[in-house]
Amino acid sequence: MPFLVGFNMAISIKWDLKIDRESITNRIAKRHAEAIWKTILAVVSYLGLPLYFIYIFISYPDRLSDFDQLIFTEKYAWIFWVCVLFILFYIREKNKNKKIKSTPPLSEYILHKKEICIDSHFTEELLHIIDLSLKDKRKNYPDQIYPLLLFRRLLSSKQIKILFIRLAVNYNKIQRVINQIIKDFHENNDRFNIKVLFHKAFDIAVRNYRAQVGVLEMMEALVAIDNPVKNILIDLNIREGDVSGVIRWIYESEEIMRKTKEETKYGIKRKRHWRNQLWTSTVTPLLDRVGVDLTHQAYSFYPMIDREEEMKRIFEIIESGEYGIVLIGEKGVGITKIIEGIAQKIISGDVPKSLYDKRMHTLSIGKLLALSQGGRLKDVINQLTYEIKRSGDIILVLEDLPSILSVNTEDAAVVLEQLLLDALENRNIILIGSADHETYKQARGSLISAMQPVEIEEMDSNKTLQILQTMAPYLEYEYGVFITYQALPKIVELSQYIHDYAQPAQSVQILRQVCQIAASQKIKLVSRELVEQELSRMVNLPLSSVSDYESKILINLEKLIYKKYINQKDAVSSIASALRRRRTQVQSGERPIGTFLFLGPTGVGKTYLAKRLAEVYFGSSDKMIRLDMSEYQEPQSIRNLIGAPKGTGSTDEGILIEAVKKNPFSVILLDEFEKAHSDILNIFLQIMEDGRITSSLGITYDFTHTIIIATSNAGAVRLQNMLKEGKSMDEIKEVLKSEELNKYFKPELLNRFDNIIIFKPLDFLQVMAIAKILLDELAERLSEKDIKLEYSEEAVKTLAKEGFNPTQGARPLRRVIQDKIEDEISKLILSRSLKARDKILLKEDLTIEIIPAKHYNL
């Protein structure tokens, strides 16, 4: 901080306020005296004259016409004038803090000073609180406890109360805790320098361009340096950044309130008459029917934030004589808001000459078409452009311009385009259109090329947060809820999982939704927890407890998987430990949760393990996205995966993108990975490396919450041979990597996998265990129909024998169960031989015996 250098080197800091007992008592007494005087002034000012008039009415009901006599010569007339004098004093009291020039920020003030006395820049409120806390300290408290005493006194300040409400801290609770801690405080060896605290508060005020040091700055100082208050707040899960964030928010919203108040006071925010100021405009009855006058409504718009740059650019273009502008940006970047902002500026007169006194009007193509039902569209358009031209003061707003120009009823678009172009060239109209990148690129035509493009960028998280903070009071008012500070960054953070709009619209929409939900459930506080809970519902995953939930799973991963999975111990344990390793590292967060390559012959449980992982890790087997890579052998098939390249006009985003968009938390299973084309492998290399991919429409999707599993049969024969030879897993892995896999995959791709996992062929006992699991699953399904299934060990053996095939592993097993058992049972159910509460027994030869329950004839 360059400023700090000057601050430390050139300026000496003084503290003039005396803090001996007598001075403190005197200052407090003086403030009490002033408060009493103020109260007397207020009471006399408001009640004095009315009481005097009541006295007159009662005493001289017949002499009310000689008013001057009553206030000049009446016996008690002096009371009247004393009251008037008090009112004058009261006016002074009310206005004495108003400055002719606003106080400059401290950073500016100290620039040319050699010496500065910091207490003269403390607000009266803060000085009073300091005096009170110093007085408390006189009761034999050590220095170390002073921060707590000060904090207790600070809590009585209105601004500090707002601060803690925004931080979702129970105000009474914190007060109780503080009192308790002060009571129980034991002296220790910590030292605390009170002056350091005051200097810090001053320092904070200077750095943040504040005009004075107030209670908020002192609070910020209390959390910035080491002391008991800071520790208490940390235990309440409040960090320094939270406090300074809320304080910045409080200042910003105060500034917006002040501006709005000023605009209302000085008549800028008013409704406007249809007629412009110079009475040169004409009535536009047709235009009024197909659109909305934005200048007319501008008084009701929310304030515009952070788009001054773009606004300046738009004004510059119009000033330079270009009367057509297209604002280009994705849906949700706030183009509508910018247009509303221009309308607001027109109302306040704060615009360049060519925009002065103009009317901003939208045009709804839907209304236009509805109006011209019966084939008069061309006439209507003609009439409309005639009106606009004649009026000469219209700024026509065409949202989604390319789609308006592609309406193909009766060549309407061609007519409209020609007429608008004509008006534009004759400078009868200012046109502001909007488009997103894709449609703008595809749009052809003389009108669009005659218009100047202006790019509107998506907002970054900081600016989005600022928008949310500005919107919060309005939404609070609208829904009758209270939004805490921590809820807002959470919304910005979590909004990345939803891709309906660009920022800031996405976050604002979520905030609105959460407020709506809170209001409907009669919840007063929109907290971080509520935001997490509601967003979890929207994206189908317990976001709120990702970490708790995840660590529980990670610890028990093997156990959870083995609930319904047999053997492959190496595979399961290496996947579990790889995931644990990845997740316990301080994560860069820029790669998927885990990436694995499963190798092994068919039917050994590769796909099933992926499915189990989806069930265990993400809670449902629906969270598995399965892609058969043998369908992606051609380079063109890339478009099926991540959408058609830009400019081809297709808005299809591709299977992979669509799936991840819907379910950002999922297992992506790539079957027969080796069969994919190398271009497609490169896409996955990028995903594994960066954890993200940009779709063909230019939107970036996040893959950092996915587990990517590729399966492959590559080298399966070799693998089986080596297993038979009894080679170790590491050895096999090395041989496969260097001799088999490199035929299909580039080494950098192989190295990107967190682990290459080898699946062994199944033996008979394992197949039996699998058969048992499948039978248990069937029994579970039947129990939903209140039918009990029992089976003998022999039946399982027969089943395993029939379902086991050395080349196909356990794959035929399911088929066997389906054909021999499930089919039979469904036949029995349909023929009503099998009823609810009956029991069935699976015999050795896989035939079914029904043991009927006792049924009642009802």
Added chain:
Amino acid sequence: MSLTVFYFFIITVFRQIITFPAWWYTQGLALLIIHLYRMQVIQLKNLAIFSWIRHLFTPMFHDYTFVGRILSFIFRIFIIGGKLVILIVSLGLRLVVVILYIFFPIFVIYALFGRF
């Protein structure tokens, strides 16, 4: 304590009375004039008299016929006249407010003590 408060109360009242004129005729007056000035600026903006004079010959509501031009010229003259009247009256009123502000405390003092 209460005695100290009483002592400071007396001092406060005395100081308020003594420093009142200084505030009233400096900062207070300045604040009033600034407020009136801002109101005046807004009013000028709303009346847009200069723009009206510039557009004296521009026909109203795009009526470019000869009669329309004549009528609108006459009408504009009238309206500009009206606007000027509004401007002068409001300026006058603002001036009156300032004068009242300046003399009011003196008047009050006179009313209180002048006759005794």
